[in-house]
Amino acid sequence: MNQKRILLSLEESVFSKNSDEVTRAVQAGAIDKILPSDIFKSLSKGIERAREQFRNGVYSIPDFLLAIDAYRRGIGFLKDYAVDITANNTECPPKVVIGVVEGDVHDLGKNIVAAVLEASGYQVHDLGRNVSSEIFIDALKKTQASILALSTMMSTTLDTMKALIWMVRKIFPAVAIIVGGAPFDMDLARQIGADGYAENAIAAPDETRRVLNNISTQIGFVA
Amino acid sequence: MKPIHILSDSVRFHMDPIRLLEHVSLQIGYPKIPSDRNFYGKIQEIIKEGHQKVRIEFAYKETPILSWNDQSVVAGGIVIDSMRWAELVRQMDSPGRICVFIVTVGLAVDQWIQEVQGRSMFDAYIADAFASVWIEFAADRLSMEIEKQYARAGLECSRRLSPGYCDWRLGIGQNAIFKLVQTKDMGVSCLPSGLMVPLKTISAVMFTGKRVFCKTPCVFCNDRACRHRRETPPVKAP
Numbered sequence: 001m002n003q004k005r006i007l008l009s010l011e012e013s014v015f016s017k018n019s020d021e022v023t024r025a026v027q028a029g030a031i032d033k034i035l036p037s038d039i040f041k042s043l044s045k046g047i048e049r050a051r052e053q054f055r056n057g058v059y060s061i062p063d064f065l066l067a068i069d070a071y072r073r074g075i076g077f078l079k080d081y082a083v084d085i086t087a088n089n090t091e092c093p094p095k096v097v098i099g100v101v102e103g104d105v106h107d108l109g110k111n112i113v114a115a116v117l118e119a120s121g122y123q124v125h126d127l128g129r130n131v132s133s134e135i136f137i138d139a140l141k142k143t144q145a146s147i148l149a150l151s152t153m154m155s156t157t158l159d160t161m162k163a164l165i166w167m168v169r170k171i172f173p174a175v176a177i178i179v180g181g182a183p184f185d186m187d188l189a190r191q192i193g194a195d196g197y198a199e200n201a202i203a204a205p206d207e208t209r210r211v212l213n214n215i216s217t218q219i220g221f222v223a
Numbered sequence: 224m225k226p227i228h229i230l231s232d233s234v235r236f237h238m239d240p241i242r243l244l245e246h247v248s249l250q251i252g253y254p255k256i257p258s259d260r261n262f263y264g265k266i267q268e269i270i271k272e273g274h275q276k277v278r279i280e281f282a283y284k285e286t287p288i289l290s291w292n293d294q295s296v297v298a299g300g301i302v303i304d305s306m307r308w309a310e311l312v313r314q315m316d317s318p319g320r321i322c323v324f325i326v327t328v329g330l331a332v333d334q335w336i337q338e339v340q341g342r343s344m345f346d347a348y349i350a351d352a353f354a355s356v357w358i359e360f361a362a363d364r365l366s367m368e369i370e371k372q373y374a375r376a377g378l379e380c381s382r383r384l385s386p387g388y389c390d391w392r393l394g395i396g397q398n399a400i401f402k403l404v405q406t407k408d409m410g411v412s413c414l415p416s417g418l419m420v421p422l423k424t425i426s427a428v429m430f431t432g433k434r435v436f437c438k439t440p441c442v443f444c445n446d447r448a449c450r451h452r453r454e455t456p457p458v459k460a461p
Contacts, residue, residue, distance in 0.1 A: 060253070062252075068344045068345075069343045104416060105420065106422065108336070108351055112344055154416055154417070155387070
């Protein structure tokens with residue numbers, strides 16, 4: 001297989017939810033001649049097409065997750081070979097700090113969102129679940145992230161989340177904040193001070209882009 | 224009133240494999256039996272794997288209802304702060320006891336779902352659905368057993384009410400239940416947020432009396448959009 005065919009095969013395999021085909025493509029002889037950033041772009045294109053299928057009602061959530069698995073198979077290959085996917089990539093991807101707030105350990109949804117954001121070109125720093133506000137603040141300082149993504153499935157942790165958002169607003173006014181999880185709709189997201197709300201993992205990249213652009217405009221430049 | 228020892232350790236939790244497959248499929252938004260053979264096979268594999276992890280444990284306590292008003296129901300060692308369920312008790316003939324229970328599919332299931340996430344998000348989604356179906360089944364099975372045992376004593380039961388549902392606030396409700404029921408032996412704990420660990424655990428109360436005319440308080444409730452609404456008409460008082 002030539003390089004172009006391998007890249008097309010990777011995109012198509014992710015789109016068609018076929019992890020085994022991803023493995024076959026990465027095992028093709030010429031893969032080591034391809035720039036890691038090009039491999040990443042092909043895998044991401046596959047995810048973008050799968051997202052489109054979901055938005056059009058063709059894919060269900062389980063279908064989309066099969067596409068995520070195929071994408072992760074490809075990314076796993078890059079990581080196995082200790083390849084830095086940002087090498088040769090002149091663009092600096094926006095950084096996202098993501099986690100489940102303190103008091104909650106439901107993390108399946110958050111993990112799916114993290115995978116989708118990564119596939120959409122964001123550099124994701126996943127702090128895990130039941131994460132204290134101090135750890136979130138510390139991570140924002142260390143990573144200089146421009147987006148904070150917070151998740152909870154419970155209503156009793158909303159006060160904690162609201163207090164965290166208030167602190168982040170004070171310390172990092174340029175950070176865009178999105179929230180997600182069972183208790184939320186757009187109204188509640190606004191009430192607790194977030195910039196945006198992702199109804200599901202598939203909507204998360206678009207919503208992240210929107211809030212990032214909004215906050216960039218507010219502070220005087222466009223991302 | 225003498226306590227009724229309603230449950231024995233020998234309550235059996237057996238779920239028919241076909242029924243389980245149907246419920247898992249419905250839980251993830253698919254038809255009862257998915258037409259895609261590959262998909263069907265994957266779900267079956269995960270169910271098989273999950274079965275080895277499920278270990279149902281439960282604890283319960285029953286206690287007499289002492290008083291009630293339009294805000295809450297007071298029973299021995301627990302206060303149920305729910306206006307709607309207080310109304311349900313008010314409508315009962317001779318309110319008698321409440322039965323409080325906690326049931327779990329076990330910590331091994333939580334750990335298994337975490338492990339599965341490492342290899343496949345699809346598999347983890349199915350595993351999570353499998354565990355949700357199992358815990359709902361276990362709580363239903365336990366509720367039915369409680370109802371059956373009370374029926375032998377000539378008493379009727381309401382449906383089960385869990386903290387966080389209807390107008391019973393999660394934090395307050397979990398706190399009340401965990402003060403009453405001993406859960407150390409079954410390995411269940413509750414965080415200050417009201418979250419129970421293992422995640423696939425249900426806590427609930429059931430109200431009993433000579434006649435329970437409304438099984439749920441939906442009939443007194445105007446929230447027509449509630450996704451948990453049950454339209455069962457009340458039984459007419461003689």
